[in-house]
Amino acid sequence: MTTIVLIAKEPVAGRVKTRLHPPFTLVEAASLAAAAIDDTLRVLGEVPATKRVLFYQGTTLPARARGFDVVPQPEGTLDERLGWLFDRYDTPVLLVGMDTPQLQSGHLAGPCTDWPDDVDSWFGPAEDGGFWALGMREPDGALIRGVAMSQDDTGARQLDRLRAAGHRVGMLPTLRDVDTAADADVVATVAPRTAFSERLRELRAGGRPPEGR
Structure with a gap:
């Protein structure tokens, strides 16, 4: 079975989801990040796994992280941190990001339920050119180090x-990361029953217009 890892950053105002500001305040943007983490932890808690890990940058843990092993992120660029993580394990690992609160357990059926013998790695592309998931049957950090992250060709x-x-x-389904307010509206429409969508509705009800209006 697979060790499943969520990589996340503590949702502190001004440090996460800053591209949601404006139209949202930095505090509101952080609250949306917190909701996205909550949704992702819930889904990862539902799928079969040998171990569940929160690869975390921060000090205050999400309440839903109970039952997850917490591994603090080391210093370094993102590719170096991911390489370090994958080198910790010698059994199948699947890494999932915190930016896709529309994630469903069915998206992870391949790597978490029935990893086929003819698949060495899993890859979940993001619409912005990055990736939301990366798995390896035999984890090797050298296959990640040196890949420039947060660019429109990172996934490729x-x-x-x-x-x-x-x-x-x-290949896993292509999902849309939440980076901007427009992304948030699209994702909330796709997954209306998530904590993320509920929080977005609260903010919209408080008078936050869609981006560009």
Whole structure:
């Protein structure tokens, strides 16, 4: 079975989801990040896993993290931190990001329920050119280090790295990261029963207009 890892940053105002400001305040943006983390932890708690890990940058843990092993993120660039994480394990690992509160357990059926023998790695592309999930049957941090993160070709570069190493890659659904207010509206429409969507409705009801209005 698979060790499933959520990489997340403590939702502190001014440190997370700053591209949601404006139209939201930095405090409101952080509250949306907290809701997204809550939704993702809930889903990861539902899928089969050998171990559940929160790879965390911060001090105050989310309430829903109970039952997750907490691994503090080391210093370094994101690719270095991810490489360090994957080098910790010698059994299958699936990493999931905190920016896709529309995530459902069905999205993770392949790596978490029935990892096929002909799949060495799993890759979940994001609409913005990044990726929301990355899994390896035999984790190897060297396959991540050196990949420039947070760029519009990050996903393509990471996928190329896996395939160049001879990995047979299983593709997960493409999901939309929440980076902007427009992203938030789309994701909330796709997943209206999430904590993220509920928090967004509260903010909209308080007079926050959609981005660009």
